[in-house]
Amino acid sequence: MTDALLSVKNLYKHFDISGGLLDQISFSAGRLHRRRTLVKAVNNISFDLQAGETFSVVGESGCGKSTLGRTIMGLYPPNAGEIHYSGNRIDNLDHKRLLPYRKKMQMVFQDPYASLNPRKTIRQALEAPLRYHNPNLSNSEVKDRIDEVMIQVGSDPQWISRMPHEFSGGQRQRISIARALVVDPDFIVADEPISALDVSIQAQILNLMMDLQQQRNLAYLFVAHDLSVVEHLSDRVGVMYLGSMCELSEAGILFENPRHPYTQALMSAIPKLEGGPSEHIRLKGEVPTPINLPSGCVFHGRCPYANARCTAENPQLLSLEDGRQVACHGVEEGRF
Amino acid sequence: MNRLDKFRQSFLWYSFKRDKVAIACLLVLLILVLTAIFAPLIAPYNPYDPEMIDIMNSEIPPAWEAEGGTEFLLGTDSQGRDMLSTMIYGMRISIIIGLGAVALQAVLGVLIGLFAGYHGGRLDAFFMRAADVQLSFSYLMVAIFMSAILQAVVGVAKFGEIAIPFLVLVIGLSQWPQYARTVRASVLAERKKEYVEAARVAGFTSSRIILDQIFPNTLSPILVLSTIQVANAVMSEAALSFLGLGMPIDRPSLGSLINSGFELIFSGAWWITALPGLLLVILVLSINMLGDFLRDVFNPKLYKG
Secondary structure, three states, rough: OOOOOEEEEEEEEEEOOOOOOOHEEEEEOOOOEEEEEEEEEEEEEEEOOOOOOOOEEEEOOOOHHHHHHHHHOOOOOOOOEEEEEOOEEOOOOOHHHHHHHHEEEEEEEEOOOOOOOOOHHHHHHHHHHHHHHHOOOOHHHHHHHHHHHHHOOOHHHHHOOOOOOHOOHHHHHHHHHHHHHHHOEEEEEEEOOOOOOHHHHHHHHHHHHHHHHHHHHHHHEEEEEOOOOOOHHOOEEEOOOOEEEEEEEHHHHHHHHOOOOHHHHHHHHOOOOOOOOOOOOOOOOOOOOOOOOOOOOHEEEHOOOOHHHHHHOOOOOOEOOOOEEEHHHHHHHHHO | OOHHHHHOOOOHHHHHHHOHHHHHHHHHHHHHHHHHHHHHHOOOOOOOOHHHOHHHHOOOOOOOOOOOOOOOOOOOOOOOOOEHHHHHHHHHHHHHHHHHHHHHHHHHHHHHHHHHHHHHHHHHHHHHHHHHHHOOOHHHHHHHHHHHHHHHHHHHHHHHHHHHHHHHHHHHHHHHHHHHHHHHHHHHHOOOOHHHHHHHHHHHHHHHHHHHHHHHHHHHHHHHHHHHHHHHHHHHHHHHHHHHOOOOOOOOOOHHHHHHHHHHHOOOOOOHHHHHHHHHHHHHHHHHHHHHHHHHHHHHHHHOO
């Protein structure tokens, strides 16, 4: 597994939301306590990503999939764990030493209306990162690169002197993709890049991203909650629940035959056009808060197959014979 | 040319053309500022030149009064200076101090607000508590202390020479929290937006993100605040000078002129106090009304319809 482009090992990201010192102090049982409130957004996530591969992370809102993407990009410092990029550890680098990797790793954001600076023209938005990472480029080289990228994302290079507010959401998302591509990355984190777009535009942007992947041999970490989209474009899929990875597999295998009870429930929620009565698995209860994670398996409170071991022991990802990894005691023991 | 065209198509220009009050205020303000800038050309006398002042001409009423003459259109003060010229020169000093103080406030406050808002944590807590402390003092009290100390140290005669930078410093330092708070509030809203994260992903340094990416998005509240702060600074200067802590009587600002006539107001020489007071009101009012106009344009939600 050393030839992986990106390798994430036992990554943890917790957010401290306890506020100021005065908010943290509480008085109980005759003593002062300092209590910190941590949101455990990402817990013990490990995976590898090969060059040119699309790895999708799916899960419901608040399961930590966006946090995972942002932590990998270095927008949040991880609390524990390691991130390796083409064999080099990058999560502990300072700003200067991280710069060469910034060129290689880029990000496309969810909201095309917020991800472009409203006071900057498209030219400024595209030129700034390019010149910052390549200070030796001449003006004509910069212009050529920007024209090339604009054409690649299906935009007219003549638009670059306009402001972001003159564009529609789909056009802005193309420009955001162009901004990511202009520094010539190998790896792009796409944080729900289509969920803010109109359905017809979603397809355009997805096809654009898949075309670009072929042209440039890009690797994607695709964060999404739209399962049909994920099935369409992913090579491999990781399913997250409450900050933990429950199942990780090749897309075809996963969608054909989900093994983890949560994945099964998630897949059964995909609307189907044909077939008889709905086989929708209804989970009982609510998603627990990531502030007080359940003991043992994070899913045990809602799992129809949970037993005493599930409430006590945290399951690890186990590799099955078909190559997938599942974190479930029930699957390990062959209970269902 | 391109920029001018853009401005002509902007909502600012569109609203301005339709707002008669704003047009009138801008006209008045322009006339006043131009008069102040070209004071040596416009004013009939030079109030700083002792040779042009004759004590025998003191307390002549304005031209429309029975005892007034056309020689001194707005009358003279107790030392025989032409009121019109003295007021024009005084307004010049008031505007210089107002703009200088606001420039100092803005530079300090905007920088502190930007960096405190973006970095948060201890830096933010330190500067915001400092701002709270600063605002809990009356600037008048600070100014009284400082000018009393300064006058004692350098002497009253010397104090007159350094009065302008001193007033700029006192008013500028006392009002920076206004800017810091306004800018910080904008930064807190902006820094969560994805374009800031995109800039971080691009690897820009935090100073570059703050100054190049976030700062342009905080400009409209800064512009609105600046107009109001200029008016405030002019008034603060007038208040300090009126209390005798500001400009000396041989180089009067509007405030010290009002003060100098105050002793004579019951002896009938009302114009020495009333005319500079009127000018001050017109100056401050026109700036404030323009500030209101800008606020309405930049924040249409507030518009009263």
